[in-house]
Amino acid sequence: MRGRLHPALPVEGATQAPTNKMLKIPKKNIEEMISHARQAYPTECCGLLAGNSGIASNTYRMTNIDQSPFSYLMEPKEQFVALKDMRKKGIEMIAIYHSHPKTDAEPSITDIKLAYYPDAYYIILSLAEPMRPDIRAHRIIDGKAEEVGITIV
Ligand SMILES: [Zn+2]
Secondary structure (H helix, E strand, O other), rough: OOOOOOOOOHHOOOOOOOOOOOEEOOHOOOOOHHHHHHOOOOOOOOEEEEOOOEEEEEEEEEEEEEOOOOEEEEEEHHHHHHHHHHHHOOOOOEEEEEEOOOOOOOOOOHHHHOOOOOOOEEEEEEEOOOOOEEEEEEEEEEEEEEEEEEEEO
């Protein structure tokens, strides 16, 4: 639903746009995001995925300081620590993820309005059908969301 990434996040943490149109995520990272979404339920979870060449390798769980089923706001200090860790590991932020506990995996109007990172993928995990989580990724540029395929590697 409503999505907010802290605007104070340094932009240098944002990644270069991968040239391929498929987002590659290892099964391990998919499972980490799903279990995070389930643990946070019924509030939204949020976090970051980082890696190289458009392939995710690290999941960073963030605290949703909104503690809301309808919105998220990443804890700014945790974001800072995550970006520092990425720099240390030589990896880049690839995606920003959050969950929709009761609605589908489409970006909400607010998710689109508050998407500050045109180079990042926005991943939404829907738990609307709890036994069958739906995960979708979008690029959100100039107020337009375009779905990007996810390949599990
Ligand atoms: Zn949302």
